[in-house]
Amino acid sequence: MKRILVEDTRVVVQGITGNQGRFxxxxxxxxxxxxxxxxxxxKAGERVCGVPVYDKMSEATNHEGxxxxxxxxxxxxAPKAVLEAIEAGIETIVVITELIPQKDAIEFVAKAEKxxxxxxxxxxxxxxxxxxxxxxxxxxxxxxxxxxxxxxxRSGTLTYEIASHISxxxxxxxxxxxxGGDPIVGLDxxxxxxxxxxxxxxxxxxxxxEVGGVAEEMAARYISQTRYPKPVxxxxxGRSVPPDKRMxxxxxxxxxxxxxxxxxxxxxxxxxxxxAERPSEIAGLLRPRLRI
Amino acid sequence: xxxFEFEAKQILRECGLATPRGGVASSPGEAVAxxxxxxxxxxxxxxxxxxxxxxxxxxxxxxxAEAAGRVAVGLIGTSIKGCRIDRLLVEEKLAISEQYYxxxxxxxxxxxxxxxxxxxGGVDIEQVATQSTTAIARHRIDPDVGFSQSEAEWLxxxxxxxxxxxxxxxxxxxxxxxxxxxxxxxxxxxxxxFRLATEHDAELVExxxxxxxxxxxxxxxxxxxxLDDNALFRHPEFKDRGLMxxxxxxxxxxxxxxxLxxxxxxxxxxxxxNGAGLxxxxxxxxxxxxxxxANFLDIGGxxxxxxxxxxxxxxxxxxxxxxxxxxxxxxxxxxxxxxxxVIQALNKTSFKKPxxxxxxxxxxxxxKEMLLQAGVRVYPDMETxxxxxxxxxxxxxx
Numbered sequence: 001m002k003r004i005l006v007e008d009t010r011v012v013v014q015g016i017t018g019n020q021g022r023f024x025x026x027x028x029x030x031x032x033x034x035x036x037x038x039x040x041x042x043k044a045g046e047r048v049c050g051v052p053v054y055d056k057m058s059e060a061t062n063h064e065g066x067x068x069x070x071x072x073x074x075x076x077x078a079p080k081a082v083l084e085a086i087e088a089g090i091e092t093i094v095v096i097t098e099l100i101p102q103k104d105a106i107e108f109v110a111k112a113e114k115x116x117x118x119x120x121x122x123x124x125x126x127x128x129x130x131x132x133x134x135x136x137x138x139x140x141x142x143x144x145x146x147x148x149x150x151x152x153x154r155s156g157t158l159t160y161e162i163a164s165h166i167s168x169x170x171x172x173x174x175x176x177x178x179x180g181g182d183p184i185v186g187l188d189x190x191x192x193x194x195x196x197x198x199x200x201x202x203x204x205x206x207x208x209x210e211v212g213g214v215a216e217e218m219a220a221r222y223i224s225q226t227r228y229p230k231p232v233x234x235x236x237x238g239r240s241v242p243p244d245k246r247m248x249x250x251x252x253x254x255x256x257x258x259x260x261x262x263x264x265x266x267x268x269x270x271x272x273x274x275x276a277e278r279p280s281e282i283a284g285l286l287r288p289r290l291r292i
Numbered sequence: 293x294x295x296f297e298f299e300a301k302q303i304l305r306e307c308g309l310a311t312p313r314g315g316v317a318s319s320p321g322e323a324v325a326x327x328x329x330x331x332x333x334x335x336x337x338x339x340x341x342x343x344x345x346x347x348x349x350x351x352x353x354x355x356x357a358e359a360a361g362r363v364a365v366g367l368i369g370t371s372i373k374g375c376r377i378d379r380l381l382v383e384e385k386l387a388i389s390e391q392y393y394x395x396x397x398x399x400x401x402x403x404x405x406x407x408x409x410x411x412x413g414g415v416d417i418e419q420v421a422t423q424s425t426t427a428i429a430r431h432r433i434d435p436d437v438g439f440s441q442s443e444a445e446w447l448x449x450x451x452x453x454x455x456x457x458x459x460x461x462x463x464x465x466x467x468x469x470x471x472x473x474x475x476x477x478x479x480x481x482x483x484x485x486f487r488l489a490t491e492h493d494a495e496l497v498e499x500x501x502x503x504x505x506x507x508x509x510x511x512x513x514x515x516x517x518x519l520d521d522n523a524l525f526r527h528p529e530f531k532d533r534g535l536m537x538x539x540x541x542x543x544x545x546x547x548x549x550x551x552l553x554x555x556x557x558x559x560x561x562x563x564x565x566n567g568a569g570l571x572x573x574x575x576x577x578x579x580x581x582x583x584x585x586a587n588f589l590d591i592g593g594x595x596x597x598x599x600x601x602x603x604x605x606x607x608x609x610x611x612x613x614x615x616x617x618x619x620x621x622x623x624x625x626x627x628x629x630x631x632x633x634v635i636q637a638l639n640k641t642s643f644k645k646p647x648x649x650x651x652x653x654x655x656x657x658x659x660k661e662m663l664l665q666a667g668v669r670v671y672p673d674m675e676t677x678x679x680x681x682x683x684x685x686x687x688x689x690x
Contacts, residue, residue, distance in 0.1 A: 101523035102398055103493055107435045109403050140623035140653050155569020157621040183400045210569050213400045237572040240579040248553045248568030248590040278580060279573055280675050
C-alpha cells in the first residue's frame with residue numbers, strides 16, 4: 001500500500017535557492033508543512049526562509065531526517081535530481097518541474113518503482129492534505145478547506161477550480177493528489193483510488209481527467225471490477241478538443257481513436273461514475289451520494 | 293515533432309537500417325533526374341504530414357523517368373487535406389514479397405518503451421489491432437535492461453504467423469533455411485529501432501510496411517518518427533527545424549516563435565487561460581453555451597503582464613474571432629499582472645470586439661479594480677463569464 005503525506009512528513013526542497021523554490025518554501029511553511037532542508041549544489045551553509053541548505057540529498061536525509069522531497073530543478077537537470085533523491089532513500093518525490101524528456105521520466109520512474117518509492121508528477125501541482133495542514137506542492141491553499149473529499153487530477157488549475165467549488169459548497173478536501181499532466185507520470189488514478197479507499201478520512205472521491213491516454217478508462221474498469229466502496233464523481237476536460245492536436249502539455253492529445261473525451265465519459269458512466277458536464281456541477285453530484 | 297518521411301529515413305539509414313534508394317525532388321525536373329539516375333520504376337511520395345496520405349492520392353508510381361515527370365507535375369503544388377505538397381520523395385519501386393510491421397513507441401500506462409511487431413504490415417495497424425488482439429506481438433522494455441538482439445528475435449518468434457510457421461517446420465522436420473534468417477533480420481530491425489528511439493528521444497519510430505524484398509532483405513518502405521519536443525535541447529540538429537513545424541498554421545508558427553502554447557481551432561470565441569486543463573474546460577464551457585472556441589492558448593504558470601499582452605494580441609489578431617474570454621486562476625499567476633497585460637493589449641489594438649475576463653486568486657481585488665477602471669468586464673466565475681460572452685456575441689451578430 002502506497003501512502004503519501006503521512007503524519008511524519010519531513011520535506012526537503014530540491015532547488016531551494018531558485019525563485020520558485022524560495023517562494024514555495026515560504027508558502028509551504030506558512031501552510032504548516034514541515035520543511036526541514038533544501039538542496040542546491042554549491043550553496044551549502046546558506047539558509048532559505050530559515051531552512052538549512054545542503055549540497056547533496058544524502059546530507060539532507062542524514063542531518064535532517066527528510067523523507068519527502070519536492071523538485072523545482074529545471075528540466076535539464078531534474079532527472080539527475082530525482083535519481084539523487086532515490087539514491088538518498090527519499091520515500092516520496094514530488095516532481096513539480098515540467099518539460100522533462102519522456103526518456104528520462106521512464107528511467108527514474110522505473111528505478112523508483114523497483115524500490116517502492118512514490119513519484120508524484122512530473123508536471124504536477126503536488127499534494128495537499130488540508131486536515132493535516134500539510135502541502136507538498138505549489139497550489140494556492142486558500143481554495144482548499146478541510147473536509148472528507150479526496151481529489152485526484154491530471155491538471156493543476158482545473159483542480160483549484162473544482163476544489164474551490166467543493167469548498168464554497170460547504171464541503172472540503174481530505175487529500176488532493178495531482179498525478180501530473182505528462183504522458184509519463186509516477187502515479188496513476190488507480191493507485192490513488194487505492195489510497196483513498198484505505199484512508200478513513202476520505203468519504204468521497206473526485207476524479208479529474210482530460211483527453212489523451214487511457215488512464216481514465218483503466219480507472220473506470222478498476223472502479224467497476226473492484227466495486228469501489230466509496231462514491232466517485234468525475235470531470236473530463238477536452239470534450240471540444242479535435243484529434244491530433246496537442247493541447248498544451250504533452251499529455252493532452254487524441255491520437256486516432258485513443259484518448260477521446262467520449263471514450264472516457266462512456267467508460268466512467270458505465271462504471272456507475274457520474275461525469276459532470278461543467279466544473280460547477282461537481283459538488284451537486286457529490287452531496288447526495290455522500291449520505292448513502 | 294513529427295518528421296517528414298525523408299527525414300525519418302535518413303535517420304534510419306544512419307542507424308544501419310535499409311531504405312529504398314532515392315532522393316527528394318522539389319520540382320518535376322528534379323523528379324525526372326532522380327528517376328533517370330535510379331533507372332527503375334519509381335514511387336513518388338508526397339512529403340506531407342497528414343495521415344492517410346496514400347489513400348488520398350499522395351503516393352503514385354511511374355515506370356520510367358518521363359512518366360515520373362508527368363506524375364510530379366500532377367502532385368507538386370497541389371494540396372492534400374489542406375496540406376500543400378512542396379516536395380516528393382522519389383524512390384525505386386520495391387519488389388515486395390512480404391509486408392511486416394515494426395515499431396517502438398512509449399506505453400504511457402506501463403511507463404515503458406514498447407516494441408511492436410506484426411506479420412500484417414502495409415495496412416492501418418490500428419485496424420489490425422482492433423480486428424485481432426493476437427496479430428501483434430509486443431514487448432515492454434525495462435530501461436535498466438534494454439532490448440538486445442536475442443530479446444528482439446524472441447519477440448519476432450512470438451508473432452503468431454511466424455510461430456505457427458516455425459512449429460510447422462519442426463513438426464514436418466523440414467528446416468526452412470530462410471526462416472531463421474528472417475527472424476534474425478526482423479529482430480535486428482527491432483533492436484535497432486529501440487536504440488534509435490532512445491538515442492534520438494523519439495516518442496514513436498514506426499516502419500510500416502517493413503518490406504521483405506526478393507533478395508530476402510528487410511527494407512523500410514515507409515517510416516514515421518515523432519520526436520519528443522521536451523528533448524529537442526539534446527538534438528541541436530533539429531533546433532531550426534523545431535521552430536518551423538510543417539503541421540503548424542501561420543498563427544501557430546508565430547506563437548511558437550513567441551514561446552506561447554497556442555493551437556488554432558475552428559470556432560469564433562478566442563480563449564486565453566492558464567493551465568491546459570482549465571483552458572480545455574473553458575473551451576468545453578463555451579461549447580456548452582452553444583459556441584465554439586477559436587483557439588487554445590495556455591499562458592502557463594506565473595505569467596507576467598507581457599505574456600498576457602502578447603497572447604491576447606495574438607488571439608485578437610485572428611480575423612474569425614468575434615469575442616475573447618480570458619480565464620485565469622491566480623496561484624503563482626497574479627491577477628494584477630493579468631489585468632495589466634489585458635489593458636496593455638487593449639490599448640495597443642483597434643480590436644473593438646468584446647473581451648470578458650474571469651479572474652480569481654492572488655491579488656484578485658487589485659486586478660479587478662484596474663480592469664473596471666479601464667472599462668473591461670470582470671466576472672468572478674467562469675460559468676457567468678462564458679454565458680455573458682456568448683450573449684454578447686449573439687447581440688453583435690446581425
